[in-house]
Amino acid sequence: MCCFVVLVYLEWWFTAPSAVKAPRRDLNLMKALLNYSTTNSPISTATSEKLQRHLWYLSEELVGLTLFDEDVSLAMMRRMLESMKRQVEDEDEEPLKRCNRDLATLAVSQLDSFASPKTVRLFEKLHLATDFLEADPSSWGTNRTYRAAQDQLKTLKVVNDHAERG
Template sequence: MTKTKTKTNTTASNTGIRGGACVLIEQKIGRDLLHFGCRHHVMEIVLAASFKACMGVSSGPDVLLVKKFQAGWEFIDRGTCESGMTDDVVRPRISAESERIIEFATRVRFRAPGPLHHARWMSKAIYSLKVWLFRCQFKLTAKEEKGLREMCCFVVLVFLEWWFTALSAVKAPRRDLNLMKTLLNYSTTNYAISTATSEKLQRHLWYLSEELVGLTLFDEDVSLAMMRRMLESMKRQVEDEDEEPLKRCIQDLATLTVSQLDSFASPKTVRLFEKLHLATDFLEADPSSWGTNRTFRAAQDQLKTLKVVNEHAERG
């Protein structure tokens, strides 16, 4: 049996509702596909939005500050850099979150590099941090220095953790919802970054769709109470139960600030299991017993292998 799924980046040429490649494939094969938006691609869009909010709009395809930095690289003493913590604005922000950041960093595993992994994904973050480290040897305008400071704080406080934890399919719905709330709460630190990034992510909440939110049922970090509420949402009666579920979540930002995972679940969530040909008998039992249920464990093992980042397309 062929599993009906597709993983793609989120450009209109791929996911457009009329002429996108995914729609054309569905029409060609005569059945609906389960859409997995590349989470690293979504994070790249969020990163680009934060960079634009901090540094302004570039007048061309290149980032002028980075080009200037590259041109002056040979004159910089690479053995001497300055920690961001010496900055009076950065120090209190990072210090307040230092325990959380260090705890996360100690859990990161470094993997062997692939053959041609391009830095495109993270270039704005990498170059911002690099320029900031050598800011005392590199002439910056007051506006550039302020923008870089804000960008680096966002990368360290928010972006890096979500980037490195983007690989898990079963954790994707919870992490995407938490990321949205984090971006909205970042308004107390930087309103412009919060607004730009949350509006971008709002249009790319693939894993909070009625179907893909079902992955949450296999997330070991989700409480039993939440799983029970999700099951109740999946069993409720709705008028449009026979209609196809939406490909992605559509909610306004005010609603997302108070939303919980169960609010995205519906009777259509079970179609995740249908499209991946997974047994669902365990759904009739209480979540507290799922750990010893063979059907649940088999489905969990399979879902943990799902790829939710399109890394292979960025290599070679």
């Protein structure tokens, strides 16, 4: 167990409270857990199956937080924007509350595969302007509405994480 904590989990535990980093961190943690199967398959399987039930930040809406994560590449943000702009037939349906992909799919998934036109609902629910979505992500750093939204979202903390730590 000590090897697992030191090699896999410790980094994720200390960086968990940031909401804007949560989607990327959750996906990367899942990939790390799945890759841990080469070291200890039973622990990898148990932890992966457990985390799979808690991938809230990879939902269609909350993955939008990633657009404010400074560690996400411009290329990934551009692909997310493309996913958010594509037309879907079930646009009126409520977005899923959490990711519902199997472990094999998660192992090769990228953040843009979770984004959809429903991702914009995050901004609507938080009353954030979305005009910056029409511009290229390379210009967002100088966009006033993007910076205001980023400042607001960076103050969000992952509530459940704090409750579990308490």
